[in-house]
Amino acid sequence: MTDHRIALVTGASRGLGRSAALGLARRGARVVVTYRGGAEGATDTVQMIQDAGGDAVAMRLDLSDVESFAAFATELAEELRTRWGSTRLDVLVNNAGIGLFDRLDDVTVERFDALVNTNFRGPFFLIQALVPHLAEGGRVINVSTSLTRHVSPGTSVYAASKAALEVLSRSLAVELGPRGIRINAVAPGPTATDFNGGAMRDDPELIGALAAQTALGRVGKPDEIGDAIAALASEDMRWVTAERIEVSGGALL
Template sequence: MTRKIALITGASRGLGASTALHLAAQGVDIIGTYHSNLVEAQAVIREVEKLGGRAVMLPLDVGQSSRFGEFIAEVSEALRSTFSRSSFDFLINNAGIGLHVPFVDMHEAQFDQMVNIHLKGPYFLTQGLLPLIADEGRIINISSGLARFSMPGASAYAMMKGGVEVLTRYLALELGPRRIRVNTLAPGAIATDFSGGMVRDNPQVNQHIANDTALGRVGLPDDIGGAISMLLAEGSGWINGQRIEASGGVHL
């Protein structure tokens, strides 16, 4: 039986790394991307290999759409040389950065950075990769609980994630003839180094979120890696065009 292959952007740390390991444990091979830290990327490769899988890590800045053509050529070559394939099965648009700036203080350059990384990047990267995604494949776009509820300082970031959720529905409709399922996974607050490790390292922030969460704690990377692997499992094929929040029940 041919092993599935997942392409995960931002796979060297945090949610992306957790997703790579959860999928590898289910027998899925990995093409991951990293922004600048090759050491972290190589560590993920070793962990995937310990689970019996194969992994390739490629550099990618999702905010630089002008270079997507080069990246897509590298993906095609990796598929051929490492996996003896011409296509992959799952695309997880995960890479991103946080930004907490009050609306009145937002600069246009900061706003444009959010657009390039969180909206324009996934849009045109997915478009460019479509010829390499197998029919009956899956796409998961990572959003945020902040697209459902509002917190000060997150206006630009949340706007972009709202756009990603709309994009998901349109992709599900337009890729339906190829039987490619497209869904949004929206994490709540997760204890990672995202946004400078604010949720993980600030006890006051951590406790405040835990108090507002039905399950009484903030999320962990494995909570999201597990949720994504569930959405990519065989039994979830009838889920399409949906927003699924994995937040432990925050702000219910």
């Protein structure tokens, strides 16, 4: 890939998605920032990239609305052509997701479907829609969670939806390998973002408990996840595919 490759990051209006977009931009990528409801946040992400000398554009995308993906792919192709004179996307980061946490007796069909539709069904069909636009030698990075390795009460459906994404990464790595497309999963551990109400950022008692269970003795910072994603998308990791790479500081070993 050239230093001016084009990356699309879903859910990049805040949190880990924003960090991934910034990390990719710092390494020279031009970034498509997608958002569902956080237009202002997406605009802020674009502005941060531009202020640092990069280039980015925001586009709305609702991962739960797979019927809109064909139209989005057409709109994306036109945006790439008119803005950057390109017909290809080099990096796809499936970051957008939701976290709903219920014990078995409290799981409803509606909350189950919301998790699976956003965290697995959406990324699956987005990959399907965008593969024709991925460059030879492109990268797909799916954002999972350390909860597919260790467990906590109330996380069963959330963790299962992410585990499905990890299996998808391995399967599609074989299918798309002949085109040189690498597909991997990054599994963050506890990180100080606004995810789940910002508890891992703002709750001192929870932060202390998580830090005590982590080899490096603290929770992660958003840019540490973003930098890992950007590194995985780089040429330095060109021989890595079908892998789950945990970025957790050694949580719950």
